[in-house]
Amino acid sequence: MDDLIRVLRLSQGSGQGDGSRIGALSNDALMESFQWDMSQEELSRLLASITDMIAIIDNKARYKAVSSGYAAFFSSDRETLIGKRLQEVHRDSNFVRKVSPRVAEALGGQAVRLDLWEFNSSDQQHYLDISLTPFADADAKAGGAIIVARDMTDLALSxxxxxRERHMMQLVINAIPDFIFVKDVKGVYQYCNAAFVNFMNLSEERIIGACDADLMSQRSAAYIMEQDTAILEQGEARRVDEWVTYNDGRRQLLDMYKFPIRNDEGRIEGLVGIGRDVTAERQAAEKIKQAALVFDTTSDCCFILDAEGRVVSANSAAHQAFGYAAGTLLGVEMDSLIKGPEGCCSVNVILKEQNSWRGEVEGRDVGGNTRPYIGTLNSVTNAQGELSSLVLTLTDISEQKRVEQELMHQACKDPLTDLPNRLLMRARMEHAIQKAQRGSYNIAAVFVDLDGFKAVNDTYGHELGDTLLKQVGERLKSGIRKSDTLSRLGGDEFLLLVDELSDIAGVHGIAEKLLGSFGNPFDTDVGPIKLSASIGISFYPQDGMDVDDLVRKADLAMYQAKRTGRNRYCFYGDVGLDSML
Known part of the structure; x- marks a missing residue:
């Protein structure tokens, strides 16, 4: 029984307490184990009962004894192995490649440990933990070595x-965009994932072992330590926003979730932090909030349209301007609300050629009333570059248009008579000359000057004179065609443009009608006043080719009419006035 216990000690070794590996026996233990009186036959019979893998080799690396378990693993009977060298038995196997080089070390008196994968007799691969323990013979010389192999396959596979699980878990954790870290109770970083390394812009080695005071401003570190201490003391998870200023100058807003770590006894050993940088996200949210505020409060009409030009959202100004109750513009086609100068302003047509557009449009409310707007249309694309929505703003330019028209009126009309002034008359005459050139017809410039108006004005004053000029303008205008233009050049001078004359003889009738408009006296505050006029007429192209030439020659003809008696008309070409130029 004592001999069996000694051999079992050799087979089991003095390994670690968890049984995962076989510990090497000391030289003293080996010597003690072989200092007994046991024959080869007794040793062989003893090993035959042991299923563990034990073999004894001599100093020539020949098998001296093997256990039944050892022989069974290598698909051989025990007697076949005895006396054969390791290389002879195992040939070109992984076992002999790994073990043979180490046998010399063992025979030299050095305990050897190694592990390897080897196929058993069933051609199944096993993971073996092998120890080679030297022993001496009776003369204290190298007697051989004891080979103890333990099948650790299940443990190795586990x-x-x-x-593998740890590796996959690490891959998963490193793939998570949120950063993850572990701190001990003193706030020292013990672990962090790749996202945290990238966020900190430091190496993992620089982070692990550091505390927050090493990575950020003292104020930020003190604030986070206060938060972490509360979590560790209360033993509860928290989600908090943390503004942190790092040593590189960045100030970031972190959305953090932290919870304590407990050991098997329930004692808190640290905390886990999971978070993300939400600085840009919060800033974007704030911008969206501000944009929404502007959208809702601006006096301009704002619309968000889908890709087909239908209203998805509209602000209160748009509902009010177009006469819709709140929220009822949803789904309305924008093309039914606005049109361009040409009568069409389809957003789909516009965006086929350009991503943005700006121009003047006319808006029509539910009552059919129209008003002018400046429209600005911009497209919004998604991440794939596809059109997702449109943003349209309409700025009411009614007042601007009114002012423009008033300024235009003031610039082009005589303030006293409301007739076209000299500037507008020039523009219309230039246009008439261009048309006449293309159409091969005549135009006439008819210069009208009141007779004796200065004396009336001097006698009764400018106020009465202005009243007379207004009445004169009204009478002259009532006697002309709609296609013709009557203007006041200033003082008591009027100019009539007779456009598209097919027969210049027809001007005689126009001139007679103008003179006839002075047949009746003009009613004034001082009583009826009789006036007459002298008229001079020039023709394009007979008398002149441009505006200045025609007006100058009509003026000369008018003076000729005054010299010959007044209250009459005179044609420039009939009186030979070229010498007066």
């Missing part, structure tokens, strides 16, 4: 599986 460890490999665990390592």
């Amino acid at each position: 460890q490999a599986g665990l390592n």
Whole structure:
């Protein structure tokens, strides 16, 4: 029984307490184990009962004794192995490649440990933990070595599986965009994932072992330490926003979730932090809030349209301007609300050629009333570059248009008579000359000057004179065609443009009608006043080719009419006035 216990000690070794590996026996233990009186036959019979893998080799690396378990693993009977060298038995196997080089070390008196994968007799691969323990013979010389092999396959596979799981878990954790870290109770970083490394812009080695005071401003570190201490003391998870200023000058807003770590006894050993940088997100949200505020409060009409030009959203100004109750513009086609100068302003047509557009449009409310707007249309694309929505703003330019028209009126009309002034008359005459050139017809410039108006004005004053000029303008205008233009050049001078004359003889009738408009006296505050006029007429192209030439020659003809008696008309070409130019 004592001999069996000694051999079992050799087979089991003095390994670690968890049984995962076989510990090497000391030289003293080996010597003690072989200092007994046991024959080869007794040793062989003893090993035959042991299923563990034990073999004894001599100093020539020949098998001296093997256990039944050892022989069974290598698909051989025990007697066949005895006396054969390791290389002879195992040939070109992984076992002999790994073990043979180490046998010399063992025979030299050095305990050897190694592990390897080897196929058993069933051609199944096993993971073996092998120890080679030297022993001396009776003369204290190298007697051989004891080979103890322990099948650790299940443990190795479990460890490999665990390592794979750890590796996969690490891959998953590193793929998470949120950063993750672990701190101990003193606030020292113990672990962090790739996202945290990238966020900190530091190496993992620089982070692990550091505390917040090493990575950020003292104020930020003190604030976070206060938060972490509360979590560790209360033992509860928290979600908080943390503004942090780092050593590189960045100030970031972190959305953090932290919870304590407990050991098997329930004692808190640290905390886990999971978070993300939400600085840009919060800033974007604030901008959206501000934009929404502007959208809702601006006096301009604002619309968000879908890709087909239908209203998705509209502000209160748009509902009010177009006469819709709140929220009822949803789904309305924008083309039914606005049109361009040409009568069409389809947003779909516009965006086929350009991504943005700006121009003047006419808006029509539910009552059919129209008003002018400046429209600005911009497209919004998604991440794939596809059109997702349109933003349209309409600025009411009614007042601007009114002012423009008033200024235009003031610039082009005589303020006293409301007739076209000299500037507008020039523009219309230039246009008439261009048309006459293309159409091969005549135009006439008819210069009208009141007779004796200065004396009336001097006698009764300018106020009465202005009243007379207004009445004169009204009478002259009532006697002309709609296609013709009557203007006041200033003082008591009027100019009539007779456009598109097919027969210049027809001007005689126009001139007679103008003179006839002075047949009746003009009613004034001082009583009826009789006036007459002298008229001079020139023709394009007979008398002149441009505006200045025609007006000058009509003026000369008018003076000729005054010299010959007044209250009459005179044609420039009939009286030979060229010498007066």
